[in-house]
Structures are given as C-alpha cells and as structure tokens.
Amino acid sequence: MMSEIDFYANFAASSGEVLGLGVGSKPDEWTQKLGDRFDENRFSEESLSRDFGFIGLDFLPASDQWSCDLVSLKIHKLGMNIEGWDPVPEALSDTYGKFSDRVSIDALVEPLSSMGLTLLRVRSDQLSELETLWIPETRVEIWMVRDPDFASDRGKQVGDIYTIHHHSTSEADEERLHPY
Template identity: 35%
Template sequence: MSDDLDFYVRTATRGTVCGLGAGSLPTEWEPVLGGDYVDDARKGRMRRDYGLVEVSFLRREGEWRCATVSLQVHRLAWAEDVVPRRLREEYGEFRTHVPFASLAAGIAEAGFGLEEVGDSSMHGFTAFRISETSSVLHVARTPPGDGGPHHADDVWSLALSWSQ
C-alpha cells in the first residue's frame, strides 16, 4: 500500500488525524498540522480549514471542542499545496486521485468492512460507512459536472464524526 493510502486507511479506521479527533481543542491542532489554516467562526461553530483536512469545532461551556473532521480528498485534483507539511513529511507525496477500489482494499486489509449508505440527496455520489467506526467515505460515481479533473469512482471525501 502506498504511504498516502496508508494515511487514509489509518484515518478512516482510527477516527483520528495524527492522533487528534473528537473532543480535541484548536490549540492541539496547530502544533500537529501547522499554522497554515483559515478559521471561520459563527454562532458557536468554527471550521478550521487546512486544505486537505477540515476540522469543525463546537463551542461548549466557553471552550471550542472538535466535533467532526473531514478529509476533502477532491481538493488534491485542483490545487498543489493542500496537504499540510507534517502529512507530506510523514506520508510522502499525495496522489491527485484516490481510486475507491484501492482505498476499499486497504480498509478490508485492515480488518474493516464497508456498508453502502443510501442518501438520495447525493446525486452522482455513493456513501459508504466503515464498519465499527463513524467514518463515511463519499465516492464520485460519475464525474461531477464542474468541468474539473475528477474521475468516476474517485474518493471525494472522508468524514469522521462522533456522537456528542
């Protein structure tokens, strides 16, 4: 398995990015993924965008806590510098397209299954829940009509969620 696929498999099956996930604080993310991010805070919610990695926080009792993490894999086809330096150093170069079949094989090799999740609002995409986790893969079944460089059966995103 290539190093970037290893990153996706670890993230999907462990529910964390470099050991960070549910309940983590914004101050814990910067030492791990660096200071190159954009924060968008509104009404008790904050989204921290690192390019490939997006972290969402909810404000509870005066403190921001991580609620969800997502990997915006589709961005790799559009821009060159979306992978945080720490991830490039640890996993090497990231491919611009992640074939669903390759990631599914890595997830199966790690001992996890995939279950298709129906969602009629996701035209052109199929969602798969990873067994024993809250992770959901979104796969582009037909190339999106945006004229972009995406392929059918590419992984579009990976969402990690936890019940609060």
C-alpha cells in the same frame, strides 16, 4: 515511509484521527501538529471551522473551550492548483510522502479489509453525484464520485473518493446499508 493510502486507511480505522488528533481535540492541538497555516471561518458564536489545506475541522463550544466535532479529508482539494498554496500540511507530507490529486476507492478497499473494517453502501432515494459509503466499526463516511459528468467537470473519475469524514454523531440507517 508510509503512503497516502496508509494515511487514509489509518484515518478510517481510527475514527477520523490525523496524527493522533480527532473528534474532541482542541484548536491549539491541531495547530501544534499541523502548523499555523489555516483558514478560519466563524458562521456564528457557536461554530468554528478551520481548514488546514485539505483537512477540514469543525469545532463546537464545550465547557468554555472549543472541541472538534468533525474531521474531514477533502480529497477533492488535492487537485486544486493555487499558486503558493499546498493542500497537504507539511507534517503529513513528512510522514506519508506525496499525495496524489485523485484516490480511487479501489485503492482503499484492500487496506480497509485487512484492518478488519467493513465497507458498506448507503442506499439513497435521491439522485446524486456522490455515493455514500459507510464503515460501521468506526462510523466513518466516504463520499465517492458516481456521476461521470460531475467527475469530468472536476478532473476526477467515477469511483474516486471525494471526501472521508468522521462526525461525533455519525449514524447510518441499517435498513439502507448493503455490501460494497
């Protein structure tokens, strides 16, 4: 059985795919793969969001159909303890086993490197609780906890991954990138 680290590395290497689905997929395709337990939000006629536990999806209308525009792994939700709610869809736990409440970026560096992926820091002029990391080969962003107070308030540690996501229009300013 593959592990949760394999899942995160595969997500990063495949430009944000989950069980073969990613940007461009339709809502019904996600339901077929992940089941019918999801929260749905519509902020306007032009937007649709679905959360399958810790997997967040945004859809935009395209040719009279909804098309996935963003896939986000909200890893910070894995530590939430809500009675009757499992943040990991059954299809994922069947394939990858148990998912931990916390995932350190250190656990992901080696698998990403062995896949030929580059992990870069995105320099920010703003103070933030989260640091942005960028994988240029697949345009995947990782938000990592960097503030100790923010971390302790949420049961995390500095260096834990908060989210990993891929947006159809993700870009990074090359002048702001430097090695991890």
